[in-house]
Amino acid sequence: MVFEKYDHVGAKLGKELMKASTWALLFALFGIGGYIWIRFDWMFSVASWIALAYDCSALILFFSLFYQEIGEGAMVAFLVTAGYSVNDTVIVFDRIRENRGYKKNLSCAELVDLSINETLSRTVLTSMTTLAALLVLYILGGSVIATYSLPMIIGIASGTISSILIAAPVFYLLSQFDRKKRAEGF
Structure with missing residues (x-):
């Protein structure tokens, strides 16, 4: 008995899958931001959304520069990147919140710097x-695994960068803006 592989998706079904995947990604991103808003504060949530926008932009740039297909592998990479980035970001934000309670004599800039360090x-x-595990999968996993692991490598690198270099500084900027607005009586 011979089984033939058929992996062609028609234009209508492909469009429906992309639409459903995009909505799932957007709901996941808004759910993550909502969770951070409830758990922490609005400034943390906005900072995490900006960091997630950076991560998604980095992946879109990767797919466009290397002419990669945006299919189910891309959506998996987007969701893994979002989850990984938010996990790192929440760890930094939790340390900022923790240090905020213990080290009241530090300025906001010193507090953010200490928490990142x-x-x-x-x-x-x-x-x-x-990244080491994903690199091994990319090198030794074959072409099917490589289509999933390479975008994840880009996403994990981007998520690490955004949690340290984007989310925390954006939180600092928002906290300075909030402090100025409160001082002015708004």
């Missing part, structure tokens, strides 16, 4: 371990 080694080690 306290979580930096954990973030880098976790990222390097994950």
Whole structure:
């Protein structure tokens, strides 16, 4: 008995799958932002959304520069990147919130800097371990696994960068803006 493989998706079904995947991605991103808003504060939530926008933009740039197909593998990469980035971002934000309660004598800039420094080694080690595993999958996994693992490598690198270099500084800027608005009586 011979089984033939048929993996062609028609234009209508492909369009429906992309639409459903895009909505699922958007709901996941808004759900993540809503969770952070409830768990932390609006400034943390906005900062995490900006970091997630950076991550998604990095993946879109990757797909467009290397003429990669945006299919189910791309959506998996987007969701993994969002989850990984938010996990790192929440760890940094949790440290900021924790230090805010303990170290009241520090300015906001010093508090954010201290919190990033306290979580930096954990973030880098976790990222390097994950990237090493994904790199092995990319090199040894064959072409099917490579289509999933390469965007995830880009996404994990982007998520690590955004949690340290984008989310926390954006939170700092928003907290400065909020403090000025409160001082002015708004």
